[in-house]
Each structure stands twice: as structure tokens, then as C-alpha cells.
Amino acid sequence: MAIGIICEFNPFHNGHKYLIQKAKSLVNEPVAVVMSTSFTQRGEIAITDKFTRAKSALLGGADLVIELPVAYAVSNAEVFAKSGVKILSSFSRLTHLAFGCENSNIELLKQTADAHKNTAVQSLVAKEMQNGSYYPKAIESAVRAIYGDKTAEILATPNNVLAVEYLKALPSNISPLPIRREGVEHDSENTENGFASASYIREQLKQGKNIAEFAPFEPTELALPDNLETALLYKLRSMSVHQLADLPDVTEGLENRIYTAVHEYNSVNEILFAVKSKRYTLARLRRILICALLNITKEIQNTEPCYARVLGFTNDGAKILKSCTLPVITSVKKGLSLGGNTEKLLKTEIFATDVFSLAVNPPKKCGADFTTPIIKI
Numbered sequence: 352m353a354i355g356i357i358c359e360f361n362p363f364h365n366g367h368k369y370l371i372q373k374a375k376s377l378v379n380e381p382v383a384v385v386m387s388t389s390f391t392q393r394g395e396i397a398i399t400d401k402f403t404r405a406k407s408a409l410l411g412g413a414d415l416v417i418e419l420p421v422a423y424a425v426s427n428a429e430v431f432a433k434s435g436v437k438i439l440s441s442f443s444r445l446t447h448l449a450f451g452c453e454n455s456n457i458e459l460l461k462q463t464a465d466a467h468k469n470t471a472v473q474s475l476v477a478k479e480m481q482n483g484s485y486y487p488k489a490i491e492s493a494v495r496a497i498y499g500d501k502t503a504e505i506l507a508t509p510n511n512v513l514a515v516e517y518l519k520a521l522p523s524n525i526s527p528l529p530i531r532r533e534g535v536e537h538d539s540e541n542t543e544n545g546f547a548s549a550s551y552i553r554e555q556l557k558q559g560k561n562i563a564e565f566a567p568f569e570p571t572e573l574a575l576p577d578n579l580e581t582a583l584l585y586k587l588r589s590m591s592v593h594q595l596a597d598l599p600d601v602t603e604g605l606e607n608r609i610y611t612a613v614h615e616y617n618s619v620n621e622i623l624f625a626v627k628s629k630r631y632t633l634a635r636l637r638r639i640l641i642c643a644l645l646n647i648t649k650e651i652q653n654t655e656p657c658y659a660r661v662l663g664f665t666n667d668g669a670k671i672l673k674s675c676t677l678p679v680i681t682s683v684k685k686g687l688s689l690g691g692n693t694e695k696l697l698k699t700e701i702f703a704t705d706v707f708s709l710a711v712n713p714p715k716k717c718g719a720d721f722t723t724p725i726i727k728i
Contacts, residue, residue, distance in 0.1 A: 394637025663726030
């Protein structure tokens, strides 16, 4: 038996350590995590590299760290959750999926997940979208109209939204294990009893402040998004309208708005705010721009997860690993030889790691995916 967690650990902090420890105390089994790599679901570069974060996770209580390929890591909540669940469910030992959430009432979470399939809800969503709303707001409004405030409030917070998406994707042989978030709220600027949000901790790191109170391990090398500004602008200016249209989440002529903004403004923030609207949120637009930078197309993001690439493990994690029904990648070079979608996704991952290496000071050379050994604790 084993517990799964889908995560970013950006960076690994006390809240993440609590989640792992709480899951283990409830089920008394080792933990396998599927973790975002060089870029994250909000369309930003990770604060430190995936190998450092994997080691922190293992030292913090995880037993196996598998990478969530970057093509899925920079996707919307539904694809992010579905892809993570697909990889974790390939481990036959996995019996539970643990996740942090603001509301741990499993019946209410399940009801909210079921609401997505309700035809009346979907009809209202379609009407909201026609009136210019964006999907997260439209689904929350539609659920409120059909199910009431209590259910709709589940969709008002980001961890709950992911929890609902996990439940939608979870196979019947894996039990959900919701764990109420402790300490501060998501993206909060407040701190409490050694807990702080990941966004707060990232800002502290960028300002050179000590984070020992909030995180068990402090990264020594930081990746800063400003270091990729020129590379991203160059990439955007080199793309045609047709190429922009092929990016994930680009619909309804959004490519034309982006193309116009790219050629009118000379900073990423100016482009984002020129394109932003009630329907197109900043998070969605940031993901689109990162996909442009990393050559992630709709075709690549729609590819089914087809391997489990190992970043690190403990002795207990090695036992979980043996139960995987997908091809297990321990050598990127050998993984590339498998061809097909495995090769396509791995090449995208390798490129993302190489782009990430430009964001640290000083920039690192290419090839970390080939030269960094698997972490064994």
C-alpha cells in the first residue's frame, strides 16, 4: 500500500511537511509524490530546480518523487490534476490520494465534483461563457444556482478547485484523503506558527531574507523570472498568428490579441495586461506565454502520460516503484530511445530544464537532465 500526492513544492515548506506527515499518520504507509518540474501551474518558473525540490521532499518525509512532465505542469487545473492522477494510478500499490484543501468535507467535495457533470450546470456555464465570463467563474456561478452557496463556495479557493479535479479524475480503486490546510491561506502575506504560503516564502527568498522559520530547507540557487524576459519576448516576436493559435488554452481568436500586444509592447507585463480581460485571466495568459517559450503545443499537452520518470526515492519508495505499470524512466537517454510520445514529452522536459538554467545567476550549462543522478535517501 502507498499514498500519492500531486504537488509543486515551490519551494518545499512546513505546510508540505505537515501534509506528508498527516497523510502517513492517517494511513501509515509510504508516500509517492508526482511533482511539477521547472515551471508551475500558475505559469511561472519554479523558484529552484526540480532536483533540489525533490531532495527536499524526500528529506521532508516523501518516499518516491516522480516528475510531472512540464507539458502538464503548465496546464489548467483539470489537465494538471488528470495527468497527475494518471501517473500515480499506474502504481498498483497506491491506495490513497492525499491532498490539502480549505474544506476537507469529502461528501461536499464529491458533490461539487459531481456538479460538473450536471447538464443543468453545464447549460448555465455555456450561457455565462457566452456573456463573456471565464470558466472558473462560470462554473462557480452555475453550481451556486443549482446546488446553493455551500457547494459553490468550494470552488472559490484554489486548493479546493484542485481537490475537486482530483476527485473527478480518481479511479474507484484509489480512496481520496482530504487534509485540511493548516496555518495561513493560499497566497496569504500573513504568517502563523511557522506556516507561510509558498508565494510569501518565494518573495522572502527573492529579497534575500531568511526562511528557516517556514521551511526546513533553504535553496542556495534561485531562478528569477526577470532573467527570462528577453528570451520570452524574442520567442513571442518570432511567432506567427498561426503558431500562437496552436498553443494550449488559446481559443476564440485570442491569438490575434496576443499577436497585436506582442508587437505593441516591450515587456511581458505590458503584454499580459493588454490581453487580460474578464474571460482571460492572468494565470491563463502566463501559462500560454510559458507554453510559447517552451514550444508546448495543444498536441503535446493533449498527449496521455506514458511514463514515470524518477527523480528520487527512499528504500520504501523503491518498493512502490516496482509496482508501476508504465515504463519507468531512470535514464533520460534510454527513455528517449523509446520513441513516440515518450520521446516527445521527454524532449520538451529536457528543453524546459535547459531554459530554466538560464534563469539562475550565473546561468548554468545545458544537460542537467542527463548529468544529475537520481537522489537516494
